[in-house]
Amino acid sequence: MNELALLADTAGAEVVEQILQVRRAIHPSTFIGSGKAQEIAELCQAEDIDLVIFDDDLTPAQIKNLDKQIERRILDRSGLILDIFAGRARSRQARIQVELAQLQYMMPRLTRQWDHLSRQEGGVGSGGAIGVRGPGETQLEIDRRLIRHKIKYLTKQLKTVEGHYNVQRKQRSDMFCAALVGYTNAGKSTAFNAITNAGTLVENRLFATLDSTTRSIDVGIGQDVLISDTVGFISKLPHHLVSSFKSTLTEVYSADLLLHVVDISHPCYEEHIETVNTVLDDLGASKLPSLLVFNKVDLLKEPGILNRLNAEYPGSMTMSALVQEDVARLRERIGIVANETRLEEFDLFVPHHAASILSAIYESGQIVVREDEPEGVRVVVRLEPATVNRLKKRLDEFTSMELHQ
Ligand SMILES: Nc1nc2c(ncn2[C@@H]2O[C@H](COP(=O)(O)OP(=O)(O)OP(=O)(O)O)[C@@H](O)[C@H]2O)c(=O)[nH]1
Ligand SMILES: [Mg+2]
Numbered sequence: 001m002n003e004l005a006l007l008a009d010t011a012g013a014e015v016v017e018q019i020l021q022v023r024r025a026i027h028p029s030t031f032i033g034s035g036k037a038q039e040i041a042e043l044c045q046a047e048d049i050d051l052v053i054f055d056d057d058l059t060p061a062q063i064k065n066l067d068k069q070i071e072r073r074i075l076d077r078s079g080l081i082l083d084i085f086a087g088r089a090r091s092r093q094a095r096i097q098v099e100l101a102q103l104q105y106m107m108p109r110l111t112r113q114w115d116h117l118s119r120q121e122g123g124v125g126s127g128g129a130i131g132v133r134g135p136g137e138t139q140l141e142i143d144r145r146l147i148r149h150k151i152k153y154l155t156k157q158l159k160t161v162e163g164h165y166n167v168q169r170k171q172r173s174d175m176f177c178a179a180l181v182g183y184t185n186a187g188k189s190t191a192f193n194a195i196t197n198a199g200t201l202v203e204n205r206l207f208a209t210l211d212s213t214t215r216s217i218d219v220g221i222g223q224d225v226l227i228s229d230t231v232g233f234i235s236k237l238p239h240h241l242v243s244s245f246k247s248t249l250t251e252v253y254s255a256d257l258l259l260h261v262v263d264i265s266h267p268c269y270e271e272h273i274e275t276v277n278t279v280l281d282d283l284g285a286s287k288l289p290s291l292l293v294f295n296k297v298d299l300l301k302e303p304g305i306l307n308r309l310n311a312e313y314p315g316s317m318t319m320s321a322l323v324q325e326d327v328a329r330l331r332e333r334i335g336i337v338a339n340e341t342r343l344e345e346f347d348l349f350v351p352h353h354a355a356s357i358l359s360a361i362y363e364s365g366q367i368v369v370r371e372d373e374p375e376g377v378r379v380v381v382r383l384e385p386a387t388v389n390r391l392k393k394r395l396d397e398f399t400s401m402e403l404h405q
Contacts, residue, residue, distance in 0.1 A: 003206075003234070004055045004077065010206045011084050016047050030069065031062045041070045053080055057236070060109040078105060078238035084207055085241065091211045093161045100154045101240040103147055158244075175216070176225040176338040179251045181280065182261035183272035184208075184232030187295040190321040191261060192229035195331055207232060212251045219335030221342075227334070228255070235275045242282055253283050257337050258290035259330070264309070264318070265299035289341075291333060292316035298323065343382040348391065351376035354398040357391060 005015045021036050030037050031054065040052060051073050058066070058076040066074045075083075082102050089095045180188040184206045192198060196215040201208050210231050216224040228251035252258065260276060262269050273292075280286045292313050297306065298320040306318055317333060319326035345368060350358045358377055361367065364387055369380040383391075 001055060004053065004080075006206055007077075007080055007084065007234075008053055011080055011087065013051060013053075016049050017043060019043075029061060030065050031056070031058055032066075034069070037066060037069045041072075044070060044072050051075060053077070057238075063109065077236055078241075081234065081238055082241060085210065088207060088210050093158070094210050096154050096158045096161065097244040098241075100151060100158065101238065101244040103151050103154070104240040104244075105238060107144065107147060107151075176223075176257075176341060177214075177228065177251070177255045178225060178257040178259055178334050178338075179212075179228040179230055179255035180259045180261055181230055181252055181276060182232060183263065183266075183276055184234050186232065186261040186263040186272070187321045188232065188261045189229050191259075191293070191295065191319075191327065191330065192227065194321050194324070194327040195227060206234065212249070214251060217331070217334075219331050219338060221335050221339045223342075225334060225338045228252075233276050233279045235271065237275075237279060242279065246283065249283055249285075252280070253285040253288070255285075255288060256341055257334065258285065258288050259293050259334070260290050261293045261295050263296050264294040264305070265296040269294075289337065291337070293330065294318040295321055297326075342384055344385055344388075345380060345382055346388045347378070347380055348388075348395070349373075349376055349378050350395065351398065354395060357394055357398070360394075361391065 001018055001020070005018065008015050019036075019040060021032050023033060027033055032040075043049065044052065049072065052066070052070055052075070054074070054076045056076065057078050058074070063074050063076070082098065082105055085094075085098045086102060089098045180192055182188050185204065185208075189202045189209050192213070192215075193202065196217055198213065198215055209229060212228050212230045214226055214228040216226050219225055230249060230251055231245065258280070260273070262273055266272065277286060280288075292315070294309055294313075294316060297303075297318045300306070309316060309318060317329065319330055321327065343366070348361070350361070352375065354376070358379075361379060361381055361383075364383060366382045367379050368382060369378075371378045381388075
């Protein structure tokens with residue numbers, strides 16, 4: 001509920017009341033009990049409340065019935081999240097994606113009567129407008145056929161925009177790509193800015209970032225790598241939103257390394273990890289190499305938790321995105337993984353008379369296996385492909401020299 005309050009605040013609403021009901025089963029037609037709905041209706045009257053937001057998704061029929069009984073705009077969690085995205089989308093791609101998700105969300109809800117809507121509209125404050133941004137109210141009156149048409153049109157537009165984007169993406173696909181992913185407000189953009197010296201928007205609000213940003217950085221391995229900052233995830237993320245944002249999340253599922261940033265100072269950090277893993281799974285990115293980065297350690301009141309983290313999440317790292325040395329450590333970790341990924345295993349046979357090459361191999365790479373044979377040494381090495389090509393050339397020269405003799 002606190003998270004819902006934050007979401008409402010992000011959308012520009014002022015939270016007046018929080019209401020809980022414990023029920024054994026969801027009421028099929030009104031979600032909450034009818035007595036509770038009556039209580040809310042009276043509260044709205046008494047406190048001059050314009051908008052009632054539910055933390056769970058409601059069926060179109062439930063919204064319609066609640067609407068009738070409470071006589072206020074009813075919004076569910078998905079509707080609220082979509083509204084925030086609509087208000088924050090900047091790039092053409094993000095705007096199309098959000099509008100598409102909103103229309104898909106709206107489609108089954110078109111049967112409702114929007115009778116008191118126009119009545120409410122005149123007198124309400126800013127909060128009353130939440131949930132009608134984006135496609136807008138006029139769209140609600142258009143029939144399904146038109147909406148379907150619009151969905152088709154937007155899908156096509158999105159493909160065109162994505163087309164341009166994929167070309168850009170391909171041009172740099174041979175570079176190592178790391179993507180910052182994680183729950184909203186975990187500190188991804190803060191870490192991104194610290195690593196790249198970029199000026200991405202950082203805010204103590206949910207969904208500060210919607211569009212991915214990518215920069216190249218030097219991680220000390222003699223070759224730049226790419227790092228991307230991406231949109232944050234949240235629990236019960238509307239399904240349509242995930243599917244329309246798939247293209248924005250290309251950075252996520254085509255990454256060579258995911259940096260899963262976690263706000264360790266948040267009491268629900270474990271649930272956040274779960275949620276992010278579920279969304280990653282939805283995106284087909286759960287098998288990618290990933291590094292858990294526990295952020296905001298500076299806010300921890302009991303540092304004992306850090307030891308537990310190392311035991312529970314082996315290989316994870318802890319940091320504060322506000323501390324330069326920590327950011328440098330993160331950069332180093334990226335470098336180590338990038339380096340390992342770049343190296344490939346090769347099988348080489350080095351004849352005895354080319355022993356100088358053997359020492360070059362020892363200098364430039366890791367020897368995985370070495371077998372001494374009568375004619376020379378057989379090695380399996382982990383090296384950069386370019387280095388191997390150079391070595392092979394030198395080996396060929398030796399072999400041809402031998403043939404000449
Ligand atoms: N104390 C402390 N605050 C941090 C740290 N990292 C980030 N923050 C703060 O946490 C808030 C959210 O940071 P962002 O970088 O915008 O988070 P994000 O993960 O990009 O969030 P979204 O873009 O909304 O998904 C901001 O107020 C940051 O200043 C940290 O290590 N320590
Ligand atoms: Mg961000």
